[in-house]
Amino acid sequence: MSRTNRCIVVAHRPRYGVPTRDMFKMQFVAVSEPRDGQVLVRTTLLAIDPYLYGRVTGISQHSDPLPLGSVMEGTTVGRVEVSNHPKFMAGDLVHGAWGWQDYHVTDGNDLTVVDPELARPSYELSALGLSGFAGYIAVNELLQVKPGETLAFGAALGGVGQIAGQIGKLRGARVVGISGSADKCRYAEEQLGFDVCLNRKASDFSERLEAEFSKSGVDCIVMAVGPGGLQAAMPHFRHYARIAVCGLIGSYSSASAKGGKDQDWGTLVQEVSRRRLRMFGVVAKDMRGTPLDDQFRRDMKQWMQEGKIKPVEHFVEGLENAPDTMRGVFEGKNFGKAIVKISD
């Protein structure tokens, strides 16, 4: 049986702006037959993580940018169609990071069987994926948010925010999220139990944010999107407040990204000093395979099983829609962690 692999490759490297469709190009190639010891996987799900944009632009990469022409990176779930490998059987659900394509032929070293105890395989990409891990590391490990403290963050229903906020609640914090629509805010407050979620598009947003932050000051903040929230929170930071910066998207609209030179780091560094701030940059990927990762999986699985963490997932159908979905993430169109359904 001959199969065709649709793969989306990097075609153009923009320097700034939101991700556009012309960054990518779809290619069609024949799928090679898996040899002895190999596995053929058909992609079922693909996570759209904002940090991946930085892997294209090369501005905010955590490592070297992806070469033009290479398959776009992304974490994936798939089903084994053919296995010539003792560890896998046809029909097995596996997850890994083989990127934006229909098929993947591999020796299996980059595959992990999806935990059969999960209510949905997609949880491997959302709550248990890199964004969930980032939220966990931020709140549970770096910030160590304490009962009664105020934890603030943007993109409240995004992959990182939804987990950060729910763990914040578990730890007894007052949780203040910011999101881009009234619907998302209602969901965050009613379904996820956030104390407050403010709609940044509401006309009274600034006043309400100011009022919330004034109530008790800000102890902790998780930044997974732009630095906007930091300036709003700054006057309200308590001494020794903590800031976690998780795989921040390239500041694609900043002066420096546009080639400008208006870098004013002095005022931020000064605030760090006078307010005795602690700032932690974190890249969840670094921690994969460490004891912290094991602890994370145990905790998160248990929390999900007990109904204490409810993953919020936003599904889009079709590999061909991955580029627009990525753009949508930057425009705040996703209602939860964005996942593309590629096949059943």
Add this chain to the structure above:
Amino acid sequence: MSRTNRCIVVAHRPRYGVPTRDMFKMQFVAVSEPRDGQVLVRTTLLAIDPYLYGRVTGISQHSDPLPLGSVMEGTTVGRVEVSNHPKFMAGDLVHGAWGWQDYHVTDGNDLTVVDPELARPSYELSALGLSGFAGYIAVNELLQVKPGETLAFGAALGGVGQIAGQIGKLRGARVVGISGSADKCRYAEEQLGFDVCLNRKASDFSERLEAEFSKSGVDCIVMAVGPGGLQAAMPHFRHYARIAVCGLIGSYSSASAKGGKDQDWGTLVQEVSRRRLRMFGVVAKDMRGTPLDDQFRRDMKQWMQEGKIKPVEHFVEGLENAPDTMRGVFEGKNFGKAIVKISD
């Protein structure tokens, strides 16, 4: 015997720029006789700490700015002239923070007897003072600099830098200081054992700094002056590099201090994320009287007695020269921790 107290008070609150003489005014007032339970102290030494400028401008204060007309703040050493207090005797050397004046009448609660085992009483203001404590907290506590790591910092012979660098050497780090003259650099290398000290006024400074930082990357940086060094170090930071920001002087030449609005925090926050940086703001004063302070005094005393830490002090004669000495600190004119000798 009637005594006159010369005291230097805050007369003018500049918004930015280096400290000027017209910020201060000298006043002459009669010294009241110490009553029962009181002590009269005559100031012998006054430390000039850069962070005090922020207490005047109110831009970078760690607490409320000093009111106009109040005696300028500063840590001090003095000799008890009259004691009506059981704990003190005439002739005792004491230290405290009674500011820029000749005399101080007190109930003694703000006085501590100078440790008689110190080779010089001035060490209470330098190595054991707030700047030494800041250097200790930064390198020993927050950065926890490890053998073989590269530790960089500016104002290499300043109150914080000289201690940070020497503790860095004790901990086995490669120490790269930056200073404002060839003399200071030579001293730092030959007398304090810094691996390299670069003169930022030398014509080949940028090239040499680049070369030094390129050698092995930068693991740790102590910032006690402006944020200039941060931009130079940034491209060379290793992942998970640590930054200690100690009582940073108000960014008196920054756009925001001048009323501008060009705050570009995005690029710095982005660097924190992509390089996984850890940034710690610290104000040594907060830690006075804590177990960390006790540990610091024990460690520092021992290191000085063993000759492992050599305090570098820059003495200026006369209370009336305190304002110019403060200005000099901002212009890098001091060769070591600046201390004003007020009386014998």
